[in-house]
Amino acid sequence: MSTAILEEMAESGIPEARRVLIPNGVDLNRFQPLEGERKQALRSRLGLPAGALAIYTGRLSTEKRVETLVRVWPQILKVRQDAQLVIVGDGPEEEKLKQLAGPGIHFIGSTREVSAYLQAADLLVLPSASEGFSLSVLEGMACGLPVVATRVGGVPDLVVDGATGLLTPVDDQAALIAGISALLTDPVRCTEMGASARRRAISVFSLDSVALRLFDLYQQVVHPAPAAAPVV
Secondary structure (H helix, E strand, O other): OOOHHHHHHHHHOOOOOOOOOOOEOOOOOOOOOOOHHHHHHHHHHHOOOOOEEEEEEEOOHHOOOHHEEEEEEHHHHOOOOOOOEEEEOOOOHHHHHHHHHOOEEEEEEEOOOOOHHHHHOOOOOOOOOOOOOOHHHHHHOOOHHHHHHHOOOOOHHHOOOOOOOEEEEOOOHHHHHHHHHHOOOOOOHHHHHHHHHHHHHHHHHHHHHHHHHHHHHHHHOOOOOOOOOOOO
């Protein structure tokens, strides 16, 4: 699903001919951007506050480093007073995170409306220390969100640093603060990166394109090309 996994396979001695990279896809109809009045109406329906809105979606567990995000949020508020952080998901760290959280942080819990919360947001943040192929990032991109994420696992396959988002080192709080602040204080850049993220989701990660790549692989397996005749 990602270059990182492909490299692990190579290191394990799996021949190149048996290694095929096919990423996960995203439903571009379910996950699509909303703008203007429609976006504001959705925020109102979801009970979300006004202001620059960043979102995290995923499991609330140690390796996701949501605690880091919660701890740095007061620094974000110093550069953007109306900044809001919405945390969507549940997990073993939930109660601890709620106790640590200060102003501007909102916990949604587990929900079937993940796409709606993404559509209501301005920026997706993923500070994780470990990832395979992040569907959270891909879904955010499909909703037209720029991404601030750590450079781990398959994330660099998704996020083009400086074009569709910003990649930071793992556990680098200063870099995380700088990345979030840079986009939340520059709405034009934030919007442009989000549009680029949506275009990348369409061109590379649509369900149709991924299905065609899988179909092509199955065809190669079922009907392999004949071996070349020996040279005499």
